[in-house]
Amino acid sequence: MGRVLSVLERLDRRWVFLAMALAVAGPILVMGITRKTLPETPTDASRAVFNAVQRLPRGSVVLLAFDFDPGSAGELEPMGVNLTRHCALRGHKMVFISLWPLGGQMIDETITKVLRADFPNLQDGVDFVNLGFQAGNEQVMRVVLSDFPRAFPTTKSGRATADLPILRDVRSVSDFALLASVSAGYPGSKEWVQYVVSASGGKLPMVSGCTGVQTPQLYPYFPGQICGLLGAIKGAAEYESLINEWVSDPANGAAMEVAQSADGAVVVIPPKYLEAQRRMGPQLGAHLLMVVLILLGNLVYLAQRRAQRRAAA
Amino acid sequence: MIRLVAIIIASTAGLLMLLSPFLPALTSAGAQSSEIFNVIAAIAFILGAGSLVKVNLSRVGRRDAGWGYALVTLVCFAVTLVVGLGKVGVPPNPQFAATPWAGEKDAAGSAFWWIYEFVLTPITSTMFALLAFYVASAAFRAFRAKNREAMLLLGTAFIVLLGRTFAGVWLTSGFPEWASGLRLENLSMFIMQVFNTAGNRAIIIGIALGVTATSLRILLGIDRSWMGVGGGGE
Amino acid sequence: MLFALVVLPATTQANAAHQPAGEAATAQPIFAEGKGPLAGGVLVASGCIIAWMLLARSGAAMRLRRIPALDAVTNAVGRSTEMGRPVLFIAGIQDMDNIQTVAGITILSHVAKTTAEYDARIEVPTSRSLVMEAAREAVRGSYQAAGRFDGYNADAIRYITDEQFGFVASVSGQMVRERPAACFYMGCFFAESLILAETGNSIGAIQIAGTAESSQLPFFVAACDYTLIGEEFMAASAYLSGAPDQIASLKGQDAGKVIVGALVCVGVLLATLAALNPSSTTLQNLVNHLRGMLGS
DSSP states (O other): OOOHHHHHTTHHHHHHHHHHHHHHHHHHHHHHHHHOOOOOOOOOHHHHHHHHHHHHHOOEEEEEEOOOOOOHHHHHHHHHHHHHHHHHHTTTTEEEEEEEHHHHHHHHIIIIIIIIHHHHTTOOOEEEEEEEEEETHHHHHHHHHHHHHOOOOOTSSSBGGGGGGGTTSSSSSSGSSSSEEESSSSSSSSHHHHIIITTTTTTOOOEEEETTTHHHGGGTTTTTTTTEEEHHHHHHHHHHHHHHHHHOOGGGGOOEEEEETTTTTEEEOOOGSHHHHTTTTHHHHHHHHHHHHHHHHHHHHHHHHHHHHHHHO | HHHHHHHHHHHHHHHHHTTTOGGGGGGGHEEEEEEHHHHHHHHHHHHHHHHHHHHHHHHHHHOTTTTTHHHHHHHHHHHHHHHHHHHOOOOOOOOGTTSSSSSSOOOTTTTHHHHHIIIIIHHHHHHHHHHHHHHHHHHHHHHOOOHHHHHHHHHHHHHHHHHHHHHHHHTTTTTTTTOOOOOOOOHHIIIIIIHHHHHHHHHHHHHHHHHHHHHHHHHHTTTGGOOOOOOOOO | OHHHHHHHHHHHHHHHHHHTTOOOOOOSSSSSOOOOOHHHHHHHHHHHHHHHHHHHHHHHHOOOOOHHHHHHHHHHHHHHHHHHHOOOEEOOOSSSTHHHHHHHHHHHHHHHHHHHHTTTOEEEEEESSSHHHHHHHHHHHHHHTTTTTGOOOOOGEEEOSHHHHHHHHHHHHHHHEEEEEEEESSSSOOOOHHHHHHHHHHTTTTEEESSSTTTTHHHHHHSSSSEEEEEHHHHHHHHHOHHHHHHHHHHHHHHHHHHHHHHHHHHHHHHHHHHHOOTTTHHHHHHHHHHHTTTT
């Protein structure tokens, strides 16, 4: 035992890195081969996001703010994909914006992956539009509060927003039925709450998806200013499972994803809409490793303290 | 004299930004102050780029330790600049087919898009992924139960770590309905929504007051150490 | 308000030109609707701070508790001098419009003065061009004030990149190669905070961090030797200057906190009473009115 503890005391951190790599890679391989995901029990916060999109009347115009970049796409891209998919399934119109320089490309990827692939009947400019990145951080938020077209005079591809049917009735951000913010940091959901939602006097409901480290910062705003919150990849997985469960119920009439299998009418969920749930496997491995490491580290600490007391006595 | 002008500009712009949310007559002026900052930041980028090129060229010229990285920096900077400004490989814009260079610089298939998809995205994702390894090594090294508060912290950490995964659900799934609040996933949510929210609110309020005091000191010209007078208060 | 006098007439005309046809021009209210409580809060907070500053100027003594992280600055710089290794200072990854960056630059000027006095080398990689310029001004002024202008090297304060992870990759590489003996992380940080702190740990540097970004505080606390938490970071410049009216502003800040705490207690009491007495319309109306006033 003493030898083990002395090894742990002098442990090169690269062994810890290797253990983490195995803890993450193992579940990825297993879930990739078995094609199984872990069951999810949605929390109130995730369910609130689902309900917020569900209860909007069909054809509502939703503002989706993708304020993240490739670095945080691991946690946030599934949120963006599922929010887009949910809005499209419900027949809502989607206006995409970003306050991060690389956010415009994240929007392009989501539109290509979801809308162009699975909803080819939706028209750019009528059912959805990518307004791209706008520089200015909170200043953009202040402007959209009173004059949305002034903040985004053109789409990402250069078309004038004044000519677009989807933005015909939008003068300010309060004219949207819902603001869905997918946020990795600054500017993000916190700034949307402070500068837009609070200033709109409750007229603009907001849901947020954020990274794990940002979630504690946003909990004070839930359920007041933010009516639904997806915290980290767990929240994304819960939201994704809710959508998949809804889509899998034949009574819901979400016919786009119903596919005939050899057994009959079985809904087949494409792998891209299982991504968040798949990523919970590596999360499980990593968290369990963290617990083990903390316990081992404290064993070492206790042994050191005992040795120091013996030496002092 | 320069210091006085700098203080006047800082104080004027700061007071304008402070008053603009409350006085509608100043809203546009406040907005323009922010826009002026964006313009200045954009112009300053030229200085930053110049510094980047100068410093890295010096390193390459002097063959300092790690000069190869400086060379890589210079090559990547030049290539991305040329590819982006020149819109290399950008397909024509269907809405403006007759206008050259009307396509988006990051349109799918363009060189800039290629750099984004196959260089920037994997690299930034990799750097972000490093956090998982560093969190593990930090947890092993630093999370020690040195006192009561640390033990409380560790207990909370275990509950949240397990509660946010399937392990928490599996470990406490056998709890009866009347004790469902003690299930790890529910306990984890309770900690986030009650204790964490209370703590964060307190920190946010403290920070907000700290920001107010710092901003007032700067606006009133009391704290001038941001200009580098080596101690301020002069 | 020179700027407002020059800009306002032009923007007013521009706004008038954008008004839809047929819409009668309505007079703008002098004070924005619904902003009364917020303005009141700002006045109370600012008033406390200014009142204490005036009290300090009238000669009242102001006591401040020790902040170990700031007391360690001199030791950290001294360590760097002894070891012949540089001091690394990072003022966050946000631009000069972020108050944390401004606070970081003010701390930089104090640290730079110390490095000038100790004849240590300071390196300041920045993530924004404007921050680079501001940092150069701050460091140059500090070296001048210390009488060591010959030791000032503008190239030691350089711009890396705006991209968050590109910046931290460059700085991490620099840390591993040059092995600074003291690392200061003072400003607004996000995900890169742990990468910086762990890299600094691996090279054996003494690390002092300060940020008001609450999501990153746990990482700095875990990995750094000293951490300035939230308002301690904002107070750092005043603390290091030692000027009575700056220290008084911290006392005013504390007074503001006491007032907020008292208001929170009153609000919690009222909300609890209202929840326990649903039939009391007075209590319900009072709580709803307060909620409406505070925008929730």
